[in-house]
Amino acid sequence: MYETKTIKEKIKLFFIIFFPILITQVSLNLMTFFDTVMSGQAGAIDLAGVAIGSSLWVPVFTGINGILLAITPIISQLLGARSYDSLAKKVQQAIYLSMILAIIIIILGGLFINPILNMMNLESEVRFISKYYLISLGLGIIPLFIFNTLRCFMDALGQTRVSMIIILIALPINIILNYLFIFGKFGFPELGGIGAGIATSLTYWLTSILAILIIHKMKPFKEYQVFSAWVKPKTKHWKEQLKIGIPIGFAIFFETSIFAAITLLMSEYNTNTIAAHQAAMSFSSLLYMIPLSVGMALTITVGYEVGAKRLNDAKAYGYIGISGGIFIALLNGMILFLFNDYVASLYNSDPDVIALTVQFISFAIVYQLADAFGAPIQGALRGYKDVNMTLIIALVSYWGIGLPTGWLLANFTSLEPFGYWVGIIVGLSTGAGALLVRLRYVQKKYDKQQNPSVD
Incomplete structure (x- = not known):
């Protein structure tokens, strides 16, 4: 990260940071994408099983990852304030915390996988694949959380190209491992959807090992000596990260878990409907990586400028990111509209599943516009370390408004399963509007703190 003077310099730096984040996020999401697509080629039961497993895992992972993301604004503001001495200590404590969180998730997963799956009206084969897909993923949770912590550190330094x-x-290795374990090639066992979980878990180990080696051996990371002179775990450092991270995590959880809740509610429909719903959701989640990446870039750039007390520069980055996110969302909508048949056929060859998937994609075109507006604003607010109100907005808009609206439309109108997607659109749109109001309030508050004479 470095100081910029003009809008042109800011746009250039923003996109230098943004594009590698985007490629990273898309590639990470492609692991789940290929899990789903390749499992679908093994059969509709494997697709449905991985779909259910993913819908349960993704909100948990993204919620916990929100806690890990808190290290980004912490490091960014320290860099902006030129407080370099404490960086290594902050990262080490974040690694400790990530490992503890991973162990907690593994324990809770062991306790609740069976009860949750048994609550769902699933075919026994689908339930079996979902369970062991999740168990397989669990083998890679600890290295995954460590990698994400290290990645946040690298990104906060502006070195987004490294992650x-x-x-x-890792991505092509994940695809190869999927091929081996899903279809049983070259002497490997043919495990179907369960093999996708094993392949992804092994990939998590690889990414973690690579990140550790790079930070320990390469410039500029090795100058911070993150893996030298280890300090003991200290809860006061965890409290700082948790104070920021828990609201971030819960806000993300409330947004992503609404999709999991809808998938659970849709379990009353047949396997083809579940498969089509998840196929459309999988692809739209891939597109969501664009506004999410804009938000992550804004956390870095806004946090850096806020730490340096250059508030006008922080606002400029916010407007650059929000405008870019909306433009890209319009482009995404055109892509989905023009190529919906092709996208649907990627997931399954069954004509009935393809036809249903196309219908779900038409709703995804609308809701990703709201996502493209809301996600960058959330990222900007994280740069200001303003996270508590974002949590409340997420809870009310997604669970207080979006989900009830979807349930009513699905159960009392002819929309049926598509009613849930209308509910998603309503919830995300409400949240995006409220987040914009909050961002303007926070910007004015910081302006008054720096210059009390400002009205």
């Missing part, structure tokens, strides 16, 4: 390179190395 991009790590994931670009």
